Amino acid sequence: MPTPHTTAAMDMHTHTDAHDLRHHGDAEVRDEKLIDLAVNVRTNTPPEWLRERIAASLTGLAAYPDGRSARAAVAERHDLPSNRVLLTAGAAEAFVLLARALPVRRPVVVHPQFTEPEAALRDAGHEVGRVLLREEDGFRLDPASVPQDADLVVIGNPTNPTSVLHPAATIAALARPGRTLVVDEAFMDAVPGERESLAGRTDVPGLVVLRSLTKTWGLAGLRIGYVLAEPETIVALERTQPLWPVSTPALVAAEACMSRVALAEAEHAAHRIGVERAHLLAGLAEFDEVRTVAGSEGPFVLLRIDGADAVRERLRSLGFAARRGDTFPGLDRNWLRIAVRDRVTTNRFLQALDQALLMGG
Numbered sequence: 001m002p003t004p005h006t007t008a009a010m011d012m013h014t015h016t017d018a019h020d021l022r023h024h025g026d027a028e029v030r031d032e033k034l035i036d037l038a039v040n041v042r043t044n045t046p047p048e049w050l051r052e053r054i055a056a057s058l059t060g061l062a063a064y065p066d067g068r069s070a071r072a073a074v075a076e077r078h079d080l081p082s083n084r085v086l087l088t089a090g091a092a093e094a095f096v097l098l099a100r101a102l103p104v105r106r107p108v109v110v111h112p113q114f115t116e117p118e119a120a121l122r123d124a125g126h127e128v129g130r131v132l133l134r135e136e137d138g139f140r141l142d143p144a145s146v147p148q149d150a151d152l153v154v155i156g157n158p159t160n161p162t163s164v165l166h167p168a169a170t171i172a173a174l175a176r177p178g179r180t181l182v183v184d185e186a187f188m189d190a191v192p193g194e195r196e197s198l199a200g201r202t203d204v205p206g207l208v209v210l211r212s213l214t215k216t217w218g219l220a221g222l223r224i225g226y227v228l229a230e231p232e233t234i235v236a237l238e239r240t241q242p243l244w245p246v247s248t249p250a251l252v253a254a255e256a257c258m259s260r261v262a263l264a265e266a267e268h269a270a271h272r273i274g275v276e277r278a279h280l281l282a283g284l285a286e287f288d289e290v291r292t293v294a295g296s297e298g299p300f301v302l303l304r305i306d307g308a309d310a311v312r313e314r315l316r317s318l319g320f321a322a323r324r325g326d327t328f329p330g331l332d333r334n335w336l337r338i339a340v341r342d343r344v345t346t347n348r349f350l351q352a353l354d355q356a357l358l359m360g361g
Contacts, residue, residue: 019115020327034321037339037349040160040187040300042269045218050256054222057252065244070251073258074226078200083231086238087246087254091186091212091225092116094237098152098208099124101240102180102233108150110141112162112330114184117154132330135304138294139164143173156184157198158191158298161328161337165297168196175204180233186212186225190299192270199228208233213257215299216266224250273299277340283350289357299340307360309333314356320349 028038046054067087075082088094099120108129109118121128131146133139139162146153153174158165175181181204188197188211199209212225224246227237246254256262277296284290284303291304302325305311312322325335338349 019329028321028323032316032321034316035319035345035348036321037341037345038321038323038337039220040215040298040339041218041220042190042216042273042299043218043341045216046253047217047265050217050253050262053256054249054253057249060248063248065246065248065251067246067251070246070254070258073255077258077263078228080200080202080228081231084202084228084234086227086229086234086241087251088225088227088241089223089245089250090214090220091184091210092120093223093241093245094210094225094227095120096123097227097237097240098180098182099126101236102152104152104180106147106150107152107154108146110146110153110155112139112159112325112328113154113156114160114186115328117182117184118329130329133162134330135293139302141166141170143170146174151178152180152182154182154184156186157196158187160184160187160298161300161302161323161325161331161335162293163296163298163301164293165191165196165295168198171196171198172201172204172207175206177205180206180208182208182210184210186210187215187298189216189266190270190273191297192267192274206230213254216269217253217257219250219253222247222250222253224254226254273340276342276346277301279343280338280340280346280350283346284353286350287353287357290353300337301340302335302337304334305336305357306334308336310360311353311356312336314359315352318352318355320352 071082071085071087075085095117104126107121107126108131110131118128133141155171157171171183183198185197185199188194198204198207199211201207208227208229210225210227214220280301281292284292289305293302312324315322323337325331325337326333
């Protein structure tokens with residue numbers, strides 16, 4: 001194995017893992033009435049116009065789903081031919097398809113990041129290597145940290161849960177012949193201008209970009225996302241899908257979210273998130289006990305507090321759900337992820353955090 005770069009740790013020993021890769025933010029709020037800072041779905045969504053489009057599609061449920069129009073709309077939105085697009089039941093399905101369809105020998109996942117890609121690879125029988133980015137480096141990627149012989153590399157951008165936005169050129173530097181480079185851009189539409197996106201690029205060999213419509217548009221319960229990749233990869237993934245994998249309402253939603261009006265609304269929301277994130281970070285900076293990851297660009301922030309697991313439980317008693325960090329490889333019990341919300345909610349959370357810290361002495 002090539003010696004990894006000194007700014008990252010390489011971990012190939014994943015058979016006995018203390019991290020619960022199947023734990024996700026929805027588990028933090030399930031069955032309890034808490035103010036939700038654990039799930040990264042934008043609040044007050046889906047908008048009324050999108051709900052109406054989805055509701056109107058219900059009259060056509062007797063027919064089998066036809067994804068051609070939605071597929072063409074996604075292709076046009078990214079200036080790609082339709083044979084480079086695959087619609088999926090959320091980005092999570094795409095991870096399963098990649099794990100099952102591609103002839104992978106040496107997969108590597110860059111952590112901390114969304115844990116479902118590694119879980120899907122493991123379920124498909126793969127032994128998964130990890131590149132662990134470090135806090136002291138701002139959780140930022142050095143391409144030299146990834147082993148040269150990795151034939152599949154997965155990274156998020158902006159990364160969940162660190163909220164780091166890696167430069168597109170840095171990620172593209174990971175590409176090489178014989179390697180599949182999977183970039184999870186589930187939160188890229190929450191970045192103004194989608195800067196650093198690789199979606200639409202056809203000059204990066206082996207590139208696979210995953211997108212989700214569930215976060216910005218509040219469609220987690222509908223399950224809709226898509227894959228952008230070389231036509232040969234799309235064919236391989238499509239062969240692994242079951243028949244009619246995406247429902248008619250989800251297809252209608254996908255097409256609607258590709259319109260110019262929808263894209264303008266998403267861009268406006270991205271700018272609003274940036275304003276609200278700055279307010280949250282300014283409030284967190286007032287606490288000596290709290291350290292946040294610098295340069296956050298996603299609709300969430302990652303923060304470190306000694307004994308954050310206990311703080312999280314106190315926050316729950318005060319009515320707030322935060323996402324635990326210890327289920328992400330590379331993090332431990334001293335980390336929490338907080339979703340960006342409106343100013344009123346953020347101010348209430350900051351008051352609760354102050355109280356939770358005082359309760360701990």
